Amino acid sequence: xxxxxxxxxxxxxxxxxxxxAVSGFTFSSYAMHWVRQAPGKGLEWVAVISYDGRNKYYGxxxxxxxxxxxxxxxxxxxxxxxxxxxEDTAVYYCAASIAVAGTIxxxxxxxxxxxxxxxxx
Amino acid sequence: DIVMTQxxxxxxxxxxxxxxxxxxxxxxxxxxxxxKNYLAWYQQKPGQPPKLLIYWxxxxxxxxxxxxxxSGSGTDxxxxxxxxxxxxxxxxxCQQYYSTSYTFGQGTKLEIK
Numbered sequence: 001x002x003x004x005x006x007x008x009x010x011x012x013x014x015x016x017x018x019x020x021a022v023s024g025f026t027f028s029s030y031a032m033h034w035v036r037q038a039p040g041k042g043l044e045w046v047a048v049i050s051y052d053g054r055n056k057y058y059g060x061x062x063x064x065x066x067x068x069x070x071x072x073x074x075x076x077x078x079x080x081x082x083x084x085x086x087e088d089t090a091v092y093y094c095a096a097s098i099a100v101a102g103t104i105x106x107x108x109x110x111x112x113x114x115x116x117x118x119x120x121x
Numbered sequence: 122d123i124v125m126t127q128x129x130x131x132x133x134x135x136x137x138x139x140x141x142x143x144x145x146x147x148x149x150x151x152x153x154x155x156x157k158n159y160l161a162w163y164q165q166k167p168g169q170p171p172k173l174l175i176y177w178x179x180x181x182x183x184x185x186x187x188x189x190x191x192s193g194s195g196t197d198x199x200x201x202x203x204x205x206x207x208x209x210x211x212x213x214x215c216q217q218y219y220s221t222s223y224t225f226g227q228g229t230k231l232e233i234k
Contacts, residue, residue, distance in 0.1 A: 042225060042227050042228045043165075043214055043216075044225070045223040060122070060222075093171075105219065105220075106176075107161040111172070
């Protein structure tokens with residue numbers, strides 16, 4: 001089970017941190033992703049972190065503003081979002097990828113229910 | 122980035138009939154080292170997160186009904202629902218995990234005719 005939290009209404013230019021609490025599987029064996037979905041739109045991959053936290057990759061639209069991290073001792077994934085813009089408004093999902101031999105190139109399963117971030121003045 | 126393009130954008134099919142959704146990638150997602158296509162399909166119903174249906178382009182996830190069939194290789198892929206059921210109404214997405222800039226198709230909305 002993946003449970004996201006932290007979403008709320010914020011002003012443009014401010015910061016927000018999302019969390020994803022994981023249970024029911026071995027968190028440290030999975031790469032973890034953030035994926036977002038703007039209202040009425042499709043899915044956009046945001047960021048990935050390897051099972052051990054050593055490797056991180058970001059989508060072009062968030063690189064330099066967002067930071068993904070994890071705490072394997074707490075079974076929790078984070079997304080620090082800075083310099084928020086109106087176009088960051090979306091439901092943010094966390095999702096897991098089984099890290100066979102440490103790879104991060106795998107499908108996303110399972111997914112959380114999502115948390116809504118609204119950036120508005 | 123690899124661009125994933127689905128067709129059609131929307132589709133209406135009668136109950137019990139076949140539904141076919143296409144997905145084309147801007148470059149091959151077939152890894153020559155293991156001969157696997159790094160392509161997944163997801164189903165998303167309103168108000169719900171996406172659900173994994175198919176990975177490796179044609180491997181059905183555990184518990185997914187066998188009416189869901191994935192096929193294709195390289196740059197051209199297809200999701201077929203062999204006999205549409207009412208509960209299959211959803212938006213379907215293809216996704217490549219060939220590169221660390223993961224990308225989804227724009228989605229195909231499937232409805233009952």
